[in-house]
Amino acid sequence: MKTWDVIIVGAGIIGLSLSIALRKRGAKVLVVERGEPGHEASHAAAGMLVECGAETPILLQPLAIISARMYHEFAHELQDESGIDVDLREQGTLLFPAPEHVHERPGFTTESLLPAPLAQLEPALAGLKRPAIFLKERSVDPRALVLAALKAAKHRDADISSGTAVMELLLSKGRAAGIRTDKTTYGAPVVVNCAGAWAGHLPPHHFPTRPVKGQMLAVVGAKPGLQHVIRAFEIYLVPRSDGRILIGATVEEAGYDKRTDADTIQRLHQAAIDLVPSLKPARVLEAWAGLRPGTPDDLPILGATTSPGYFVATGHFRNGILLAPVTAHVLAQVVTGLRSEYDISAFSPGRF
Numbered sequence: 001m002k003t004w005d006v007i008i009v010g011a012g013i014i015g016l017s018l019s020i021a022l023r024k025r026g027a028k029v030l031v032v033e034r035g036e037p038g039h040e041a042s043h044a045a046a047g048m049l050v051e052c053g054a055e056t057p058i059l060l061q062p063l064a065i066i067s068a069r070m071y072h073e074f075a076h077e078l079q080d081e082s083g084i085d086v087d088l089r090e091q092g093t094l095l096f097p098a099p100e101h102v103h104e105r106p107g108f109t110t111e112s113l114l115p116a117p118l119a120q121l122e123p124a125l126a127g128l129k130r131p132a133i134f135l136k137e138r139s140v141d142p143r144a145l146v147l148a149a150l151k152a153a154k155h156r157d158a159d160i161s162s163g164t165a166v167m168e169l170l171l172s173k174g175r176a177a178g179i180r181t182d183k184t185t186y187g188a189p190v191v192v193n194c195a196g197a198w199a200g201h202l203p204p205h206h207f208p209t210r211p212v213k214g215q216m217l218a219v220v221g222a223k224p225g226l227q228h229v230i231r232a233f234e235i236y237l238v239p240r241s242d243g244r245i246l247i248g249a250t251v252e253e254a255g256y257d258k259r260t261d262a263d264t265i266q267r268l269h270q271a272a273i274d275l276v277p278s279l280k281p282a283r284v285l286e287a288w289a290g291l292r293p294g295t296p297d298d299l300p301i302l303g304a305t306t307s308p309g310y311f312v313a314t315g316h317f318r319n320g321i322l323l324a325p326v327t328a329h330v331l332a333q334v335v336t337g338l339r340s341e342y343d344i345s346a347f348s349p350g351r352f
């Protein structure tokens, strides 16, 4: 049986980032991916790096802030090692809060929390009369990011096995000993489950992860286009440097169904045009759906399981692109026997 120091199940952004962090520590790593690396949730994401969104659970905020601070170095390192531009954009976000939140803030006017008048910051929103806040949040292109992570992992001699489904964790005297795939068995004293929305199905352990579907679309050709990420309560828009604008996203309990629905995509498209009229003549490039790894308390599942040598890093739900650097950092510490630099006790697999 071929053996490694660590086997990672799943080559999404979480598994690939962790493989790089472990290679930096000298571990021999195998990443086993059922399909094509980076083609599930990490391929579907918008790429907003939201530090403190209304949907970010309070317990997750410290980790989200730490990861956001790590992003510049994380993205540039992947970019340098892969030669792939990950489109890390620093222009910031314009947030249009829900009306009920605005009423809670007396004296809150359209211009009050902006560094310049809205029409000047974002000409495409010139006619909009809604209170807005400027946030120094970045965005990234997750498809480019995950491709860069794959290339960087290979460059650092992580082994990647694609088209190989992991069927179960192998245990020996209660400890992790490797994995059984649909083709063979591989040995390792450490196995990390980074299987995203499918992480709960790897016997013998069961984690309460579930798929949470998100549908999105991308358009091109808006004039004027957008400079900032736009977050409103009904819709978000994420511009890419090549002129594409992503419009998202639904949050649906629909099982493992990744089909898009024409009416839903049309509704998202119309909501975006209502907010940014210059999108009307823009051409729809594509529509897609992805499956976020959800958990019962909307928090990730990170750390050691009850089987020594078996770890999990999943359940990143709406924030997996943002949380990739900090997850890779702390999991690399924990699986190599060090104390986690940041407190991840709230995310323990044992809480369920």
Ligand SMILES: Cc1cc2nc3c(=O)[nH]c(=O)nc-3n(C[C@H](O)[C@H](O)[C@H](O)COP(=O)(O)OP(=O)(O)OC[C@H]3O[C@@H](n4cnc5c(N)ncnc54)[C@H](O)[C@@H]3O)c2cc1C
Pocket: 009, 010, 011, 012, 013, 014, 015, 032, 033, 034, 035, 036, 037, 038, 039, 040, 041, 042, 043, 044, 045, 046, 047, 048, 049, 050, 164, 165, 166, 167, 194, 195, 196, 197, 198, 199, 202, 213, 214, 215, 216, 248, 249, 289, 290, 291, 292, 293, 313, 314, 315, 316, 317, 318, 319, 320, 321, 322, 323
């Ligand atoms: C529409 C949408 C918009 C989003 N927007 C954002 C955003 O703006 N910002 C943000 O931070 N996050 C966003 N997210 C969330 C983010 O995409 C996820 O949290 C993140 O991609 C999870 O990464 P992952 O590596 O855990 O999962 P995945 O990318 O799904 O990777 C898991 C991998 O494991 C593989 N796998 C599963 N089972 C097995 C098995 N048995 N054997 C081998 N391989 C297996 C899968 O094939 C898959 O490739 C969004 C998600 C969606 C769907």
